[in-house]
Amino acid sequence: MKVLLLGCGNVGANVARQLVPRHPELEYVVGDLDLAAAEKLAAELGSRVRGVRADVLDPTRLDELLDGVDLVFNAVGPFYRSAVPVIEAALRARVDYIDINDDHDVAEQLFLDPSWHVRALEAGIKLVIGCGSTPGLTNVMARMLVDRMDKAREIHLATAVPFVPGLLSPAVVDHMMHITAGEVVQFVDGEYRKMPGWGGRLEVPYAAPFKAYPSFFIGHGETVTLPHFIKGLDQVTNRIAFFPEDGSQVWRSLIDLGLGNPEVIESLGISPLKFLTHHLASEAGVRSVSVDLSDEPWAVASRVEVVGERDGAEVRCVLEHHLDLPTEQAEDSTADPTPTCARLVIEAWLAGGVTGTGLLAPEVCLDAEAYVRAFARETGGRLIESETVLKRDLYA
Known part of the structure; x- marks a missing residue:
């Protein structure tokens, strides 16, 4: 083969x-x-x-x-x-x-x-x-929670990552600007809608050692494929947060300055996006946008929330995955x-x-x-599950 x-x-x-x-x-x-x-x-x-x-x-x-x-x-x-x-x-x-x-x-x-x-x-x-990991692992986490319900109505996904410019390769910056600087698809009220990237601010709570972080719409495949394959959903949203909040504010300012624009400036022969991808990979770029991470975990978190019905009750199920980042970067390892x-x-x-x-x-x-379970076992990641009954006797 x-x-x-x-x-x-x-x-x-x-x-x-x-x-x-x-x-x-x-x-x-x-x-x-x-x-x-x-x-x-x-x-x-x-x-x-x-x-x-x-x-x-x-x-x-x-x-x-x-x-x-x-x-x-x-x-x-x-x-x-x-x-x-x-x-x-x-x-x-x-x-x-x-x-x-x-x-x-x-x-x-x-x-x-x-x-x-x-x-x-x-x-x-x-x-x-x-x-x-997202999309991918997050989709499967959502399916895992949906399968535990009689009917799922809402899926809300979120990711929290430390804002570390030195880890943002030119390819990552290109991708992140592509999914945040324009309109992105979310599934709202039973239909696909274009929403402003880095809009839809929402405080998303995470389990310790993380906190609640202001999070913003991104364009990922989950909001397209989950309602495509899981019928009966009313809402599927996806948000991301850089932490601390200063990191999200830096990213917002880069978008507002038009630095995600891929159109070439003729007099310079380079686009704002091309400049940004290389600037953030340079020592000067890293220094200019670095934020204080001393009070934050050196880890990433993915959160999937599903709201639906089980045994006549309305329930909210949350599954988080926490993964520590390596303290040293080697050629054959990745923080991703x-x-x-x-x-x-x-x-x-x-x-x-x-x-x-x-x-x-x-x-x-x-x-x-x-x-x-296989992913968590192989990576040493932590799975944190919680469930809240929002309303009992839904059909009474």
Whole structure:
């Protein structure tokens, strides 16, 4: 069996570093636009791995790479540029596809147009979109809570992360501006609506050692796929907080200054966004926007809240996942839990545990309880569950 892993950046390389030693029986191809990076990673991982140059915007090259492949995993960002071209190639080659897409507009394009699902069914393949930490783990956490109810009406997702400019690579800044600087999709009153990114301020409470943080709308795939696959929902929202609050205020100011604009300024030959991505990666940029984290946890938190009905009562269930950040960054580690999330989905696929055919998302094709427990066990993360009865005898 042959697996094609596209993208040798931080996430893609760490997926390969986790996957290859666990499954040495497979044949692997790792591809990147930077051939040297692909070959270096392949040499590190051993003789079962071959490094190649991969331009995801070149259909002919993609067709060559997918020939004879059983699965393609896409970690090439930003996904608003890369996802659809690789999906088109997977459809042509009739090859199963998994990615970590975290751009809302890609999810809209795919899931709100039924032709993509039809084409995948006709090809007899699985297209599994958004298998990272958020979206991905968060979707499955939501499904885990929904499955415990008779009927779910609302799902509210939130993430809290420390504002550390030095950890924001140019690719991350590009992505974060893409999902916060314009309009983003939320599911409100039973329909998809465009809402202002970094709007919808809400104080979201987290369990200790976290606190309540002002949180703001972001554009992620969860607000598209969860109501698509879980019928009867009225609300699905997704928010993020940088902490302390000063970090969120810095981000708000960058948006308001227009630094998320991708249009090139002709006289300079560079866009405000391109400048920002490199500025925040520089020592001067880090110094200019750093905030005091001395009273905050060195960790990230994901929170999923589901409101619904069970046994005639209205209940609110909350599931949080807390994950400590590493104190030192090494080449083969990442503060982002996404590689572990993605690797677990790939392993589920290898074991026949990804159910269904067509256009899929993690919440509809994975064993929710098993996936969430496996992630927490492997990462050392903490799962914190709580439940509140809001109204008893709902039908009395």
